[in-house]
């Protein structure tokens with residue numbers, strides 16, 4: 001079984017077309033890949049926080065999370081966004097089951113940073129893969145919202161990319177980060193282009209140079225971390241262009257493939 005963990009980013013979410021979901025359903029029906037969805041929803045969380053007049057800010061692409069913010073994060077991700085994705089997959093002719101990382105102890109976390117500067121932001125230390133495997137065997141597409149819990153029952157807000165990489169790592173699968181952009185963009189001589197491949201060393205430099213910023217930082221960091229820990233392949237592509245996902249599963253070069261330095265061929 002080849003697990004394909006598809007991260008659906010919140011920035012593209014509201015504009016994702018019917019054909020994006022149809023593509024996922026057909027990937028599953030085809031039988032070569034087992035799709036698992038992990039989603040985000042950052043812009044929707046920020047919208048509701050704004051309406052509730054709760055201030056929010058980000059540090060290196062991660063939302064500083066108080067208990068009050070956590071309530072909104074859980075409501076938006078595990079309530080609204082998760083169920084919308086399930087509905088879309090069902091409308092596209094698939095069977096899908098939504099769950100939060102908290103359900104069944106699916107995602108176990110510890111604080112992301114020991115001094116709690118980010119508040120209740122977690123990093124994942126365990127994924128209960130059996131829950132995912134069982135649902136997949138029953139023919140469901142698992143749809144996971146990135147909330148997690150520690151052994152005491154404390155909730156954590158997990159960045160969607162971090163959660164997707166942890167799930168891909170635990171399943172020893174492939175990671176496909178679908179966002180609103182076709183990969184890592186760089187600008188040279190006034191012309192911008194998307195890198196076809198980026199090594200961990202290149203990425204480190206692009207972060208230092210301020211080329212990779214904001215929400216792209218957790219994507220590249222999670223992908224590199226995942227590749228170090230058993231993820232077979234990691235790619236960032238544009239979810240707003242469903243052909244990119246189709247092309248990816250067909251083995252074509254698409255988006256930006258993230259690689260570790262030692263994988264680079266110097267032919």
Ligand SMILES: Nc1ncnc2c1ncn2[C@@H]1O[C@H](COP(=O)(O)OP(=O)(O)O)[C@@H](O)[C@H]1O
Nearest residue numbers: 009010011179180183184185211212213215216
């Ligand atoms: N070098 C870069 N290449 C591409 N996108 C970048 C880069 N640096 C920052 N970004 C930003 O990262 C965004 C994707 O992150 P984010 O908005 O968090 O997406 P998602 O909701 O899919 O997780 C892009 O839309 C872009 O604005």
Ligand SMILES: CC(=O)N[C@@H](CCC(=O)OP(=O)(O)O)C(=O)O
Nearest residue numbers: 010040041042062063158159160
């Ligand atoms: C810790 C942290 O930053 N959590 C994210 C969770 C949602 C997310 O990751 O959404 P995107 O994939 O759309 O960015 C947040 O609160 O926005």
